[in-house]
Amino acid sequence: MHVGMIGLTGFGKTTRLRERVHSVPRLVAFDPVVTPERPRGQLDLPHRFTDGRACAAFIRARPRPRMLRVALHSADWADFSHVAAACLAAGGDMIVALDELRLLCHQKWNAGDGKGVTAFKAHPWVDWLFSESRNYGIEVFWTAQRPEQVGRICTSQSEVFEVFRVAELSDLDAIRPRFRRADFRAIPHLQKFEFVTNGD
Numbered sequence: 001m002h003v004g005m006i007g008l009t010g011f012g013k014t015t016r017l018r019e020r021v022h023s024v025p026r027l028v029a030f031d032p033v034v035t036p037e038r039p040r041g042q043l044d045l046p047h048r049f050t051d052g053r054a055c056a057a058f059i060r061a062r063p064r065p066r067m068l069r070v071a072l073h074s075a076d077w078a079d080f081s082h083v084a085a086a087c088l089a090a091g092g093d094m095i096v097a098l099d100e101l102r103l104l105c106h107q108k109w110n111a112g113d114g115k116g117v118t119a120f121k122a123h124p125w126v127d128w129l130f131s132e133s134r135n136y137g138i139e140v141f142w143t144a145q146r147p148e149q150v151g152r153i154c155t156s157q158s159e160v161f162e163v164f165r166v167a168e169l170s171d172l173d174a175i176r177p178r179f180r181r182a183d184f185r186a187i188p189h190l191q192k193f194e195f196v197t198n199g200d
Contacts, residue, residue, distance in 0.1 A: 001159050002141075002158040003020070003139075003140070003141045004142050004155065004160070005144075005162045005163075005164070005195075006144055006145070006161060006164065007145065007164025008145060008165050008167060009145060011165045012193040013195075014033075014099055014143055016162060016195065017043070017143050018042065021095060021141060024095050025068070026067070026068045026095065027069045027094070028071075028087055028096050030071075030080060030104065031043050031045070031071040032072075032073060032099065032103055033099065033100060034073050042099050043097065045069045046070075047071070049072055049073065052074060052079025052081070055070060055082070055083050056082040056085065059089075059090055064091075068094070075103040075104070077123050080123060080125060081124075084096075085125075087129075087133075088138075091138065095139050095140070096133070097141045098143070101150045101154060102144050102145065105123065105151050126153075131157055142154065147175060160198060161175050162196075162197045163187055164190055165188065165189075165191075165192075166187050179196065183198075
């Protein structure tokens with residue numbers, strides 16, 4: 001199951017991600033937001049790396065351990081590709097958590113119409129995680145402020161959405177059919193830590 005947590009900054013999506021992965025025994029996290037207030041990252045995992053090769057080597061050195069809780073503190077695509085490949089090799093009953101998924105996506109420009117950005121495309125390894133990882137027993141949990149900035153494959157391949165307050169409902173067009181009308185209309189009025197979901 002792939003789960004997306006969407007909402008404005010400060011309304012609780014990363015807190016919700018922490019709750020979801022708190023007791024997950026096999027977790028690999030893309031956790032790029034390290035601040036003075038949170039020097040151990042948003043998810044505070046016991047093993048942390050800023051280099052993708054070192055993180056991947058750590059994962060590969062522990063084939064299918066009962067416990068694997070490791071974070072990559074980097075927004076570099078090359079770093080992420082090494083770690084994603086290591087997750088494929090490790091496989092089986094693993095969750096990959098992607099906080100601020102937009103950092104692994106890039107803008108796709110359409111210069112011909114004079115309007116600038118028309119779409120966002122995810123890094124190829126992100127596309128792979130969302131489209132193929134179920135075959136390897138890997139689930140993806142992710143957060144984003146705006147779903148339109150994470151690539152269409154990311155939203156189309158996710159089954160469950162937990163949506164906190166979003167200012168522009170047009171940002172949610174990609175997932176509008178997943179929600180009942182009443183729930184969808186409530187999104188702009190949600191308070192901090194409140195969310196609506198299409199899951200159980």
